[in-house]
Amino acid sequence: MSVLSSAARGEPIEVRSLTKQFGKVTAVNDLTFSVQPGRITGFLGPNGAGKTTTLRILLDLVESTSGSCTIGGRRYRDIEDPARHVGAVLEATNFHPSRRARAHLQMMAIAAGIERARVKEVLELVGLAADAHRKVGGYSLGMRQRLQLAGALLGDPGVLVLDEPSNGLDPQGIAWLRDLLRRLAREGRTILVSSHLLAEMAQTVDDVVIVSRGRLRVQGPLSVLTTEAHSSMRVRTPEPERLAALGRGAGFVPRLLSADTVLVDGATPEALGPILAASDLVVYELVQVSQDLESLFLELTTSMTEAARPVEVLQP
Amino acid sequence: MIQLVRSELFKLRTTPGPWVCVAVTVLLTGLGITTSFIVGHHGNVHFTAPTTPLELRNLVGAGYEAGVVMAPVIGVICITTEYRHRILTATLLLHPRRAEVITAKVVASGIWSLVMSVASFAMVAAMGIPLLVAEGGSVSAMLHQVGPVVPGILAAYLLLAVYGMGIGTLVRNQIAGVILALGITLVLEPIIVAIFSSLAHMDVNFLPSRATQAVAGGLVPRGTGGGGGAGAQLLSWWLGAIALVCWGVGTAFVGYFTTFRRDVT
Numbered sequence: 001m002s003v004l005s006s007a008a009r010g011e012p013i014e015v016r017s018l019t020k021q022f023g024k025v026t027a028v029n030d031l032t033f034s035v036q037p038g039r040i041t042g043f044l045g046p047n048g049a050g051k052t053t054t055l056r057i058l059l060d061l062v063e064s065t066s067g068s069c070t071i072g073g074r075r076y077r078d079i080e081d082p083a084r085h086v087g088a089v090l091e092a093t094n095f096h097p098s099r100r101a102r103a104h105l106q107m108m109a110i111a112a113g114i115e116r117a118r119v120k121e122v123l124e125l126v127g128l129a130a131d132a133h134r135k136v137g138g139y140s141l142g143m144r145q146r147l148q149l150a151g152a153l154l155g156d157p158g159v160l161v162l163d164e165p166s167n168g169l170d171p172q173g174i175a176w177l178r179d180l181l182r183r184l185a186r187e188g189r190t191i192l193v194s195s196h197l198l199a200e201m202a203q204t205v206d207d208v209v210i211v212s213r214g215r216l217r218v219q220g221p222l223s224v225l226t227t228e229a230h231s232s233m234r235v236r237t238p239e240p241e242r243l244a245a246l247g248r249g250a251g252f253v254p255r256l257l258s259a260d261t262v263l264v265d266g267a268t269p270e271a272l273g274p275i276l277a278a279s280d281l282v283v284y285e286l287v288q289v290s291q292d293l294e295s296l297f298l299e300l301t302t303s304m305t306e307a308a309r310p311v312e313v314l315q316p
Numbered sequence: 317m318i319q320l321v322r323s324e325l326f327k328l329r330t331t332p333g334p335w336v337c338v339a340v341t342v343l344l345t346g347l348g349i350t351t352s353f354i355v356g357h358h359g360n361v362h363f364t365a366p367t368t369p370l371e372l373r374n375l376v377g378a379g380y381e382a383g384v385v386m387a388p389v390i391g392v393i394c395i396t397t398e399y400r401h402r403i404l405t406a407t408l409l410l411h412p413r414r415a416e417v418i419t420a421k422v423v424a425s426g427i428w429s430l431v432m433s434v435a436s437f438a439m440v441a442a443m444g445i446p447l448l449v450a451e452g453g454s455v456s457a458m459l460h461q462v463g464p465v466v467p468g469i470l471a472a473y474l475l476l477a478v479y480g481m482g483i484g485t486l487v488r489n490q491i492a493g494v495i496l497a498l499g500i501t502l503v504l505e506p507i508i509v510a511i512f513s514s515l516a517h518m519d520v521n522f523l524p525s526r527a528t529q530a531v532a533g534g535l536v537p538r539g540t541g542g543g544g545g546a547g548a549q550l551l552s553w554w555l556g557a558i559a560l561v562c563w564g565v566g567t568a569f570v571g572y573f574t575t576f577r578r579d580v581t
Binding site: 056059060061062063076077079082086088090094095096097098099100103106108111113151 | 319320322323326327330331332397401402403405406407408409410411412413579580581
């Protein structure tokens, strides 16, 4: 039985020139990005990058210094029945430890005007039905995280904002969450998810927004960012110097890896293949080396000169 | 707004703190009932049935002192629990308009304080009437005092809970809020009354405890801020009610703009 309505419509999230200062500290600095319905967007950045602050501004928990955040063109506070439009998971500590899990969701359902029967449905969806009578204080971190997700899904919203939703989940739980998010995205919902688990994000998200020190580093489809835009070709050849010269001539950045192997940064099979064919160069091996999300993330967020790095925004 | 008030009431009844407040109110009411039967005369203490209208009023209103102590506490708890257990995030995600949240909490803590006062009157009926009968007192004479006393006590509980809500909105920390609410009533006010009424001859009747006394129809809390003397002139009940509402709404208003609107990080 499906407990998520396919009729729920996703709405775009727009963050425009957002800045937030806490005293002298600038947590978010002129941040602009957008999140589209029907896609899972990973919101990535190192600790202190401003992710949580951005999400809290989006949800009207924190006031921005300047700029705007909207969901479907409206500020969160202007959305009627927000629980039916936006579901949020922020941190797994937002519970009264003496309240039972079912009562927590019932409290939410009453506040949002959602029928009580829905509580049972979402408890079953997140696998907590058998433990719903227990006090939340006795829950593990993973169980609290599932309860947070149940609360987020209570109103069957079209937009989900999830801050580190896989924290505390076991591998089965992470796989379950991945499948759930994919299903929700297929239904046309908008999903913005922040996480530190890059390998998991790489398997889950369609788009990424990478921030560092409160500024946008890159936004775009993950497939584009990790293959086409940042792909390299590893070539084994008896004539590495000639290959390097050909690569440089075509605008790529060749690097000698060993006596017979050259890494041609920026090249794709479609770009390099014809050049090699036209030059009659002997090739023993030609392999595309895609940059994975982790190396992309590290490159964008640990560079000492990142302040000078231009922002990249790639279209899907 | 009705959904929000219902949700706040649900929050109160699904956590132990508010029920502890009810239990302590009943317990303190029991002490108040016992005190109503104790009469000191020329150094001798007797346990005897109250007979005069004033004594019977104090028996019917035996839960008054419990209300003076516990009604502000429920107001404080209603708001500071949100900070203590960090559930304000969930509350504001459901209702991002914070002024409405404060309003709902004022209403919910007021309703819960009425539950506490009803429990207090139930204790008077369950313990006071059998004791009165056992000591040869007149139940019908006691029942004659119900009409004059009960509305004032109910109003006092209600307004004190609103006053506590105001304190809780001003002070995020739950323990500090409870200490502040009780400290003002039990410690600070008697000192202010003693200093300003006798030395500066200032009108202290607008202070929360004195205003509460006025609302409750002149019932005198024994040793709980009733300084100024039992015979001191009090405000009329409605002026006392206005004074208490001003204390509650005033502190809530200040708390809303200084504390409650802050970023929830």
